[in-house]
Amino acid sequence: xxxxxxxxxxxxxxxxxxxxxxxxxxxxxxxxxxxxxxxxxxxxxxxxxxxxxxxxxxxxxxxxxxxxxxxxxxxxxxxxxxxxxxxxxxxxxxxxxxxxxxxxxxxxxxxxxxxxxxxxxxxxxxxxxxxxxxxxxxxxxxxxxxxxxxxxxxxxxxxxxxxxxxxxxxxxxxxxxxxxxxxxxxxxxxxxxxxxxxxxxxxxxxxxxxxxxxxxxxxxxxxxxxxxxxxxxxxxxxxxxxxxxxxxxxxxxxxxxxxxxxxxxxxx
Amino acid sequence: xxxxxxxxxxxxxxxxxxxxxxxxxxxxxxxxxxxxxxxxxxxxxxxxxxxxxxxxxxxxxxxxxxxxxxxxxxxxxxxxxxxxxxxxxxxxxxxxxxxxxxxxxxxxxxxxxxxxxxxxxxxxxxxxxxxxxxxxxxxxxxxxxxxxxxxxxxxxxxxxxxxxxxxxxxxxxxxxxxxxxxxxxxxxxxxxxxxxxxxxxxxxxxxxxxxxxxxxxxxxxxxxxxxxxxxxxxxxxxxxxxxxxxxxxxxxxxxxxxxxxxxxxxxxxxxxxxxxxxxxxxxxxxxxxxxxxxxxxxxxxxxxxxxxxxxxxxxxxxxxxxxxx
Numbered sequence: 151x152x153x154x155x156x157x158x159x160x161x162x163x164x165x166x167x168x169x170x171x172x173x174x175x176x177x178x179x180x181x182x183x184x185x186x187x188x189x190x191x192x193x194x195x196x197x198x199x200x201x202x203x204x205x206x207x208x209x210x211x212x213x214x215x216x217x218x219x220x221x222x223x224x225x226x227x228x229x230x231x232x233x234x235x236x237x238x239x240x241x242x243x244x245x246x247x248x249x250x251x252x253x254x255x256x257x258x259x260x261x262x263x264x265x266x267x268x269x270x271x272x273x274x275x276x277x278x279x280x281x282x283x284x285x286x287x288x289x290x291x292x293x294x295x296x297x298x299x300x301x302x303x304x305x306x307x308x309x310x311x312x313x314x315x316x317x318x319x320x321x322x323x324x325x326x327x328x329x330x331x332x333x334x335x336x337x338x339x340x341x342x343x344x345x346x347x348x349x350x351x352x353x354x355x356x357x358x359x360x361x362x363x364x365x366x367x368x369x370x371x372x373x374x375x376x377x378x379x380x381x382x383x384x385x386x387x388x389x390x391x392x393x394x395x396x397x398x399x400x401x402x403x404x405x406x407x408x409x410x411x412x413x414x415x416x417x418x
Numbered sequence: 419x420x421x422x423x424x425x426x427x428x429x430x431x432x433x434x435x436x437x438x439x440x441x442x443x444x445x446x447x448x449x450x451x452x453x454x455x456x457x458x459x460x461x462x463x464x465x466x467x468x469x470x471x472x473x474x475x476x477x478x479x480x481x482x483x484x485x486x487x488x489x490x491x492x493x494x495x496x497x498x499x500x501x502x503x504x505x506x507x508x509x510x511x512x513x514x515x516x517x518x519x520x521x522x523x524x525x526x527x528x529x530x531x532x533x534x535x536x537x538x539x540x541x542x543x544x545x546x547x548x549x550x551x552x553x554x555x556x557x558x559x560x561x562x563x564x565x566x567x568x569x570x571x572x573x574x575x576x577x578x579x580x581x582x583x584x585x586x587x588x589x590x591x592x593x594x595x596x597x598x599x600x601x602x603x604x605x606x607x608x609x610x611x612x613x614x615x616x617x618x619x620x621x622x623x624x625x626x627x628x629x630x631x632x633x634x635x636x637x638x639x640x641x642x643x644x645x646x647x648x649x650x651x652x653x654x655x656x657x658x659x660x661x662x663x664x665x666x667x668x669x670x671x672x673x674x675x676x677x678x679x680x681x682x683x684x685x686x687x688x689x690x691x692x693x694x695x696x697x698x699x700x701x702x703x704x705x706x707x708x709x710x711x712x713x714x715x716x717x718x719x720x721x722x723x724x725x726x727x728x729x730x731x732x733x734x735x736x737x738x739x740x741x742x743x
Contacts, residue, residue, distance in 0.1 A: 245616045323615060
């Protein structure tokens with residue numbers, strides 16, 4: 151069934167969740183990332199890796215139109231989420247279905263309970279809010295740690311707990327896709343492992359796209375790796391997608407010299 | 419070799435200590451200067467208020483109640499500031515109910531909508547520069563504008579509504595700028611977090627942006643209102659009365675000659691305010707007016723302004739304690 155001829159067939163998975171076609175993102179007149187074409191598959195973990203400044207975050211933020219908040223951003227090409235062009239979707243609807251976890255934990259300055267309940271309330275959730283809050287706090291392994299102080303301020307939690315709360319906050323809306331921008335960047339190794347384990351469990355229910363600088367993490371949790379590199383052309387510096395392969399292939403037999411150097415941390 | 423010598427000199431303990439002592443001396447001089455300027459400013463304020471209190475002290479004894487509950491009179495001992503206090507409160511009420519929603523709305527638009535689907539950011543910035551300039555325009559100019567627009571064109575007369583509108587124009591820039599600044603101070607990460615859970619722009623503003631910036635916005639409002647309460651010039655320009663012996667009509671109270679007053683008739687009543695009352699008394703030859711009464715009324719005006727500022731400080735501290743990033 152799976153031939154090894156074309157990258158797209160190697161990568162064939164359980165169905166396409168996000169498809170990018172010739173996507174270029176400009177800040178003003180400078181491209182940040184150019185001409186990305188790829189398909190991201192459902193119920194799998196796809197990791198974006200590459201040096202800082204190669205446009206990974208920019209690309210990720212296009213998927214749920216978070217870049218709308220930044221003035222002077224212009225996107226060409228086509229991004230489809232679950233078959234629909236993101237530009238034609240209402241951003242509110244899109245973000246409801248495509249959750250996001252940020253690099254630095256950003257809980258709302260309210261109670262732990264309210265952090266999760268708020269997302270449910272703004273989206274007009276009809277069910278039992280308390281039950282939903284507990285369910286997702288349990289899922290991220292936070293419930294036992296915080297069950298006695300659900301009413302206390304979320305900012306009193308440790309960094310790792312805050313990040314897990316932010317993950318619970320996105321998950322509680324039961325989106326189809328979760329975007330994570332270096333979720334473990336500011337966490338200690340133990341909190342980081344907890345989140346890795348969580349992500350591995352999550353792919354049963356969600357499609358996960360994660361940016362990471364930690365290659366061990368990428369190897370541990372990702373099914374597929376998209377490697378981006380910075381190229382310079384005509385005085386402009388922008389990122390391009392250099393290699394996209396299954397995790398095993400990428401780490402054992404990288405096709406591009408740049409990926410090989412990146413994995414082995416050699417300056418190319 | 420020279421390099422090595424330089425390094426040896428730098429690490430010489432005595433030189434380092436000498437340097438530290440010199441820097442500490444500069445530190446001490448600065449502290450002394452700063453304290454000096456602080457106390458000289460405070461000193462002037464204390465002398466000023468002290469002088470007013472002493473001058474007005476005759477009215478602060480047993481006659482205090484008479485002073486604040488009486489209408490103006492040609493006899494200084496009988497004259498009071500009831501009409502002016504009520505006038506000030508009503509005018510500020512009108513000013514606040516116009517300037518607060520307009521100012522906060524404009525501030526939110528400039529910061530949250532401009533450049534994100536609304537007008538482009540550079541237009542917003544030009545508008546803001548102009549608004550900041552408006553904040554520096556002498557208040558009498560606002561009086562002239564009000565004279566032309568509210569009195570001559572809209573025929574609103576020398577009434578509470580005209581005064582309220584005029585002062586609202588005067589303090590709008592303060593409220594707009596502080597609203598925008600306090601919204602700007604909210605971390606972008608919070609905003610992104612809220613949008614990422616699928617909140618609409620209005621839900622984001624109402625549930626997060628406004629509560630998080632409430633302290634700053636309230637401070638701006640109160641600073642603006644305490645400026646408005648002390649303004650005399652624009653109101654003199656529109657022709658506020660200096661001698662008035664009756665209060666604006668209470669809604670639904672019986673009218674002379676039958677019927678009752680409507681709920682908003684007080685808006686169209688003539689008025690006077692505290693600073694105008696002080697201004698009027700200062701100009702009279704009788705020391706009973708120009709020293710005693712003017713001093714006493716000024717003390718009450720200063721007290722009103724200071725207590726509004728104290729409230730502003732309290733609110734700022736209160737909100738800062740509640741919200742931490």
